[in-house]
Amino acid sequence: MSAGADAGARVAVVGGGVIGLSIALELAARGSTVTVYADRAVRDTVSAVAGAVWFPFEAAPAERVRGWSVATLPRMVAMASDPASGVRMREGIVVVRTEDVDAAWTTWIDGVREAAPADLPAGALGGFAVELPVIDMPVYLDHLERLCGEAGVEIVRRRVDALEELVADAIVVASGSRSVDLLGPDPEVFPIRGQVVRLENPGLERWYLDGDNPAGLTYVLPRTTDVVCGGSADVGRVDEEFDDDEGERILARARALVPQLADARVISRGVGLRPGRTEVRLERVPGHATPMVACYGHGGAGVTTSWGCAFEVADLVELAI
Numbered sequence: 001m002s003a004g005a006d007a008g009a010r011v012a013v014v015g016g017g018v019i020g021l022s023i024a025l026e027l028a029a030r031g032s033t034v035t036v037y038a039d040r041a042v043r044d045t046v047s048a049v050a051g052a053v054w055f056p057f058e059a060a061p062a063e064r065v066r067g068w069s070v071a072t073l074p075r076m077v078a079m080a081s082d083p084a085s086g087v088r089m090r091e092g093i094v095v096v097r098t099e100d101v102d103a104a105w106t107t108w109i110d111g112v113r114e115a116a117p118a119d120l121p122a123g124a125l126g127g128f129a130v131e132l133p134v135i136d137m138p139v140y141l142d143h144l145e146r147l148c149g150e151a152g153v154e155i156v157r158r159r160v161d162a163l164e165e166l167v168a169d170a171i172v173v174a175s176g177s178r179s180v181d182l183l184g185p186d187p188e189v190f191p192i193r194g195q196v197v198r199l200e201n202p203g204l205e206r207w208y209l210d211g212d213n214p215a216g217l218t219y220v221l222p223r224t225t226d227v228v229c230g231g232s233a234d235v236g237r238v239d240e241e242f243d244d245d246e247g248e249r250i251l252a253r254a255r256a257l258v259p260q261l262a263d264a265r266v267i268s269r270g271v272g273l274r275p276g277r278t279e280v281r282l283e284r285v286p287g288h289a290t291p292m293v294a295c296y297g298h299g300g301a302g303v304t305t306s307w308g309c310a311f312e313v314a315d316l317v318e319l320a321i
Contacts, residue, residue: 008033009321012168014160014182015175016040017047018137018306019295021144023172026310027317028151036148037166039159042141046176049196049272050303051221051228053092053207054133056105058192058233058299060279065301068308070108075307076133079143086139090222092207093119094128095257101212103128121210121257134207135303136223163292170291170317176275179296183285192274192299193237196230197247197254199264208257218253226267229254233300235276242269274300282309284316291320 009032013024016038024034042048054076059065079085093115096103106112106128115127148155163171163182173179180186201222210218221228229250247269255261277297285292293316295309 009169010035010167011170011172011317012037012166013172013174014163014166015173015179016042016155017045017174017176018141018144018302019047019176019298019309020172020174021141021148022306022310023174023295023313024153025144025147025151026307026314027172028148028153030314030318032317034153035168036153036155037160038155038157041157042145043138045141046272046274047302048138048141049194049270050135050137051196051219051230052135052137052303053209053219053221054135054304055209056301056304058274058276059301059305062104064280064282065305066104066108068305068312069105069301071308071311072304072306073109073133076135080133084139085143086136087133088136088224089131090134090205090207091129091131092134092209094130095120095124095208095210095212096126096128097124097210097212097214099125123214134221134223137303163288163290166290168290169321170293171288172293172295172313172317173285174295174313176296177273179275179294183294186277186281188278188281189297190236190276191238192276193232193234193239194230194272194274194300195232195243195246195250196228196270197250197266198226198228198268198270199261200267201225201227202260202264204258204260210253210257213253213257215253216249218250218257220254220258220261227261227264229261233274238273240271240273242271274302280305280309282312284320291317293317293320
């Protein structure tokens with residue numbers, strides 16, 4: 001730890017989603033005095049729309065995503081021991097439909113095995129069975145917010161329009177797609193629109209991911225009281241109104257994959273714009289009088305990479321101050 005961080009350096013974190021809150025907690029754990037600036041309540045962030053399960057999705061570069069994901073997994077497993085965290089360990093099935101599927105993630109973790117044929121849908125070439133953390137995002141985000149309070153992190157509900165407004169020894173910009181409003185244009189940034197339908201949970205325990213379903217991306221993620229059914233990953237689409245026709249297609253795919261959901265009642269719907277980027281930007285930003293670190297563009301892997309990114313951001317902040 002640097003002398004500045006050890007002395008309780010003031011760090012401002014812009015962004016109150018899963019990335020921003022994780023970074024704030026890690027910085028506080030290392031001795032910094034942290035203020036989070038967020039223009040919306042935690043349950044109104046795009047992070048709250050996610051399913052979610054620890055699984056690398058729509059994020060690059062592969063080697064850095066691997067490192068962040070592997071670093072995040074033990075923290076998520078540990079958090080699953082606390083029922084209040086919103087994290088639960090559940091066995092799931094990853095369906096394989098093509099010969100050239102990217103299964104690199106299976107080499108990152110232990111416990112992956114071949115799925116039984118009876119657990120796979122028609123047309124599947126195979127699949128993997130594995131126990132991973134499933135995260136009830138609204139509950140998890142509330143939990144992170146509580147942990148921030150306990151750690152002395154101040155959360156300020158206001159929009160930051162210019163970084164010059166902030167008085168701090170270091171600033172971290174982790175506000176997803178809005179990061180470019182503060183750091184300047186970034187041609188590598190793009191939205192990835194996702195839509196989900198949430199059903200009452202009829203007792204489902206196992207999750208399913210069928211990313212190469214010929215009818216469209218399909219996943220079924222059971223939480224405590226509901227099941228998140230998805231989904232979509234529409235690059236460049238920016239509308240946030242729920243598309244009823246798309247919702248019906250999502251439901252049809254989910255119920256075909258998991259017939260146990262056939263009569264489950266719809267209880268809510270959601271749309272979110274994932275902050276996509278050609279590659280996640282996690283780096284020191286030059287040209288600022290106050291040390292500045294950027295951390296955005298996680299696509300569909302924000303939760304999966306969150307703690308690994310927080311560790312690296314904290315390292316960069318310590319080096320800077």
